[in-house]
Amino acid sequence: MLVRKAARVFGGLIAAVAALGMAASADAQEKKIKIGVIYDLTGPLAGGGSELQYTGAKIMLDSYAKKEVEGYKIEAVYADAQSKPDVAINEAVRLIEQEKVDMLLGFFSSAQCVPVAARVEQLKKFMWITTCISSAVLENKNFKYIFRPQASGDQFGMIAMDFIEKNSKAKFGKEPKDLRVAIIHEDGAYGVDVAKGNVAGAKKAGFNVVMKEGYSATAPDLSALVTKLKRARPDVIFHTGYNPDITLLLRQAREQGLKFGALVGHGAGYGVYEKLKEGLGGDVNHFFNVDPISIWLANQKTMDPKLPPVIKMVGEEFDKAKPGIAIRSAHVGMAASNTYVFLTEVLPRAIKKYGGVDPEALRKASMEVDLPEGGTMLGFGVKFHGEGTPMAGQNERSFPVVIQYVDDKSYVVWPKSQAQREAVLPLPAGTTYSDK
Numbered sequence: 001m002l003v004r005k006a007a008r009v010f011g012g013l014i015a016a017v018a019a020l021g022m023a024a025s026a027d028a029q030e031k032k033i034k035i036g037v038i039y040d041l042t043g044p045l046a047g048g049g050s051e052l053q054y055t056g057a058k059i060m061l062d063s064y065a066k067k068e069v070e071g072y073k074i075e076a077v078y079a080d081a082q083s084k085p086d087v088a089i090n091e092a093v094r095l096i097e098q099e100k101v102d103m104l105l106g107f108f109s110s111a112q113c114v115p116v117a118a119r120v121e122q123l124k125k126f127m128w129i130t131t132c133i134s135s136a137v138l139e140n141k142n143f144k145y146i147f148r149p150q151a152s153g154d155q156f157g158m159i160a161m162d163f164i165e166k167n168s169k170a171k172f173g174k175e176p177k178d179l180r181v182a183i184i185h186e187d188g189a190y191g192v193d194v195a196k197g198n199v200a201g202a203k204k205a206g207f208n209v210v211m212k213e214g215y216s217a218t219a220p221d222l223s224a225l226v227t228k229l230k231r232a233r234p235d236v237i238f239h240t241g242y243n244p245d246i247t248l249l250l251r252q253a254r255e256q257g258l259k260f261g262a263l264v265g266h267g268a269g270y271g272v273y274e275k276l277k278e279g280l281g282g283d284v285n286h287f288f289n290v291d292p293i294s295i296w297l298a299n300q301k302t303m304d305p306k307l308p309p310v311i312k313m314v315g316e317e318f319d320k321a322k323p324g325i326a327i328r329s330a331h332v333g334m335a336a337s338n339t340y341v342f343l344t345e346v347l348p349r350a351i352k353k354y355g356g357v358d359p360e361a362l363r364k365a366s367m368e369v370d371l372p373e374g375g376t377m378l379g380f381g382v383k384f385h386g387e388g389t390p391m392a393g394q395n396e397r398s399f400p401v402v403i404q405y406v407d408d409k410s411y412v413v414w415p416k417s418q419a420q421r422e423a424v425l426p427l428p429a430g431t432t433y434s435d436k
Contacts, residue, residue, distance in 0.1 A: 032073040033347065033357040035061065036095030036104045038116075043083025044218075048242040048269045049331045050083075050108035053131050056335030057106060059317045064343050070351040074343070077101055081112055088112035089119055096125050102357045103128065105339065110134030110153070110190035117146045126359040128346075130338040131331075133267065134193040138393050145359050147366045149338045149382050151398040152391070153190065156266045156290045157197020157238075158204075163288075163402045163414040163423075164236055164264065165205035171425035172235060172261060177206045182234035184225065184249075186241045187214035194240040194266045210234055217245045223252045235261040235426070235435075243269035247279030250433075254283065259435035261426030264288040264402070273327040273405060283432045284405055286424050288413070293401045295333030295377040297412050297420065302374045310340065311377055326408045337377035345369045345382070373397065379418065 037057060040050035061076045068074075077099050081088035088107070095101045103126040107113045113132035120127045121143045129137070129148040133156060138148065168176045183198045185191030191214060202209050211232040215225055226249065229237065237260050241249065246269040269275065270289040277284055296315060300308045314336045318328055346365045347357070353368075354361035371382040381397035402414035404423055413423040429436035 031068075031071050032075055033069075033103070034075045034077060034099065034101040036077050036079065036092070036099060036101035037061070038079045038081050038088060038091055038095070038104060038106045039108055040083045041080040044244060045081075045083040045109055045242060047244075047272070047275055049267075049272050049329070050081075050131075052272065052329045052331035053106070053108050053335040054078075055318065055321055056314065056332035056337075057130060057339045059314055059321075059332075060336045060339040060343065063313065063317075069343060070348050072347070072351060072357065081107075081109070083109070085109070085112045085115055088116050092116050092120060093123075096120070096123055102126070103359070103362060105342065106130055106335070107132050109188070110137065110193065111188040113137045114189050117141075117143065121145055124359055126362040128338075128342050130335045132190065134189040135196075135391070136189050136193060138391050140390055142387060142392050144387065144392075145363055147363075147384055147393045147395075149341050149376070149395045149398065150334070151292055151380075151400045152394055153193030154197035154200065155398070156240075156400050157194045157199070158201040159400055159402060159414070160238055160264045160266060160288075160290050161198060161201025161205050161207070164262070165201075165207070166414075167423060167425055168205075171423070174235070177208060179207050180210045180233060180235045181207045182211040182229055182232055182237045183209060183213075184211070184229070184237065184239050184241075185214050186217035186245060188217065190268065191217075191240040195238075198238050198240075215245075217242050219245065219248075221252075222249045223256065225249065226252045226256045226258055229253070229260075230256060230258050237263045238266070239263060239270075240266040241269055243272065243275050244279070246270065246276070250280055250283065254432055258433065260433055261435055262286075262288065263433070264290065267291045267400070271330050273329065273408075273410065274325060276405075277326070277408075285431065286404060286406060286427055288402055288404050288423075289330075289410075290400050290402050291330045292334050292337075292378045292380075292398070293412060293418060294328065294330040294403070294410065295337055296328055297403070297410065298377060298379040299374075299418060303377070303379070304375050307377050314377075327405075327410050330403075330410075333377060341369070341371070341376060341382055345371065371397070 039054035064074045079091040105128045110132040133153040185195040350361040350365035373381045411420045427434040
């Protein structure tokens with residue numbers, strides 16, 4: 001009898017210990033944040049920069065998966081938007097409802113970003129946008145849970161025009177009012193938004209806009225657009241596109257003998273030098289691109305001292321993943337930097353100050369981020385516009401720069417505060433598209 005009683009007591013103790021162990025295990029499992037990550041890993045947008053953005057975000061997420069943030073493990077769940085807005089929406093909903101992610105991060109294409117942001121807000125989930133730039137994502141939406149540390153599209157268009165205006169007289173020998181400019185763009189949310197900034201900047205500069213036209217990024221033939229450009233005779237072309245449409249346009253421009261003084265691209269396909277070089281060869285020499293600064297070109301002397309070692313780590317990991325690349329694309333560092341801001345500024349504050357990783361805690365923590373210029377690897381600071389403002393959730397301290405590709409290297413040429421060298425303008429005589 002005593003043996004049986006002892007066995008029952010012992011068995012009860014084992015069960016209790018097991019239950020406590022299971023509870024402890026459950027508690028441990030709860031101490032984690034699941035991050036749904038969406039980029040285009042297939043389709044035309046993958047090679048246009050999205051896959052590089054994915055690489056940058058993954059490098060940063062992998063580095064934090066090896067350690068905890070305030071006791072929380074980082075678990076990333078990746079999805080492929082396949083270069084299609086409907087797939088991006090479906091994957092976002094799937095990650096939230098089936099994978100039970102705590103938040104979403106990423107998004108390359110503005111055409112995807114606009115509808116996905118609206119759906120995520122409707123579901124009252126948190127979304128951290130590393131990449132897409134269209135103002136339409138946030139403008140007059142008054143979203144609570146959507147945040148973008150990235151620069152917005154109108155800023156891209158405006159700085160491009162400012163750069164050419166300040167060089168019009170000195171480089172082209174023309175007053176801005178006499179400079180002929182053409183604005184062409186893919187007709188999705190991304191291209192339309194950048195073109196809107198181009199138009200506003202052109203009006204401010206007083207340029208003679210001789211052509212403004214949109215086109216489908218999936219168009220199989222852009223020769224008619226090239227013909228219109230030839231008739232318009234622009235000194236400068238401002239182009240917003242992805243790839244392969246950039247390559248198609250410029251190949252047909254070469255075939256039809258289009259000439260101009262300068263071409264200024266705006267991120268996306270223009271930010272992937274290897275693809276430009278692959279499609280256009282040496283013709284890409286002296287083209288310009290507007291993008292947030294490459295973290296490898298940013299002025300580290302004015303940067304928070306903890307950031308240069310992180311930049312070094314991202315570069316080393318990228319070189320391992322993609323050896324032999326001539327220029328580390330700004331896309332990689334862009335996603336890495338914007339992901340790092342979330343992991344170091346938002347997440348720890350949400351956990352420590354607001355008790356966890358629910359959407360409300362992440363929202364409150366985001367609104368308290370206050371980084372000065374030099375506080376990120378991209379050189380700019382971070383402070384988000386608050387509720388009730390036209391661009392609620394947008395980083396008010398972000399800015400892009402103008403870079404120029406010269407002999408397989410990229411150099412910041414504008415604004416002057418970030419410039420590494422003077423711009424080569426106009427295109428040198430004897431080059432394929434030069435009008436000299």
